[in-house]
Amino acid sequence: MVPCLAWGEKLQETSGSVMFVLGILIALLTIASYTDFRTQTIDNSLTYSGILAGIALRTMFEGWTGLEDAVQGFFLCGGIMLVCFVVFGLGGGDVKLLAMMGTFLGWHRGFEALLWTFVIGGALGAMVLVWQFGFFRILRHTIWQLVLSIRARGWVPLTAEERKPLQQTLFLAPAALAATVIVTWSEWSPGSPTLPVGS
Numbered sequence: 368m369v370p371c372l373a374w375g376e377k378l379q380e381t382s383g384s385v386m387f388v389l390g391i392l393i394a395l396l397t398i399a400s401y402t403d404f405r406t407q408t409i410d411n412s413l414t415y416s417g418i419l420a421g422i423a424l425r426t427m428f429e430g431w432t433g434l435e436d437a438v439q440g441f442f443l444c445g446g447i448m449l450v451c452f453v454v455f456g457l458g459g460g461d462v463k464l465l466a467m468m469g470t471f472l473g474w475h476r477g478f479e480a481l482l483w484t485f486v487i488g489g490a491l492g493a494m495v496l497v498w499q500f501g502f503f504r505i506l507r508h509t510i511w512q513l514v515l516s517i518r519a520r521g522w523v524p525l526t527a528e529e530r531k532p533l534q535q536t537l538f539l540a541p542a543a544l545a546a547t548v549i550v551t552w553s554e555w556s557p558g559s560p561t562l563p564v565g566s
Contacts, residue, residue, distance in 0.1 A: 409460030421470030444469030483546030
């Protein structure tokens with residue numbers, strides 16, 4: 368392990384290694400996006416092997432620094448997603464997928480990508496809602512709910528029928544893919560300086 372870490376320190380500035388690591392992450396997220404759309408599931412074998420690959424590749428190419436950053440990214444992104452799993456009922460596959468993303472990107476870029484994932488995922492969910500039910504229908508129901516709450520001087524709970532449209536499946540894998548491209552765009556842009564993955 369130690370020779371691997373020493374070798375990794377020498378390769379830390381190699382732009383090809385950074386592109387290789389990011390390419391693996393993009394490939395894994397693309398596969399996850401496909402299965403997420405097709406079956407609304409993300410395979411455990413993909414996320415578990417991705418987590419191990421992220422830690423191994425970051426260690427191999429960046430040494431101790433890469434190992435530390437990968438583990439921090441895993442716990443930060445995975446921890447936040449675990450809270451979302453408990454509080455909001457997000458899928459377990461999403462938790463593992465975003466933890467995997469954290470191992471590849473590190474805690475700093477991983478956290479940034481996680482925030483982008485929430486923004487893009489929320490926007491996609493809102494677009495699906497508008498597509499299925501119509502903007503004006505949603506607006507009308509929202510205003511009516513506010514009027515009822517004002518009259519009752521407190522929040523009026525939604526009925527089961529009213530909650531049903533809000534229980535849409537969130538496709539976080541495509542959102543994570545888009546977020547990763549946004550966060551790492553400087554690496555893909557021609558002429559941009561290449562930084563270590565977790566920078």
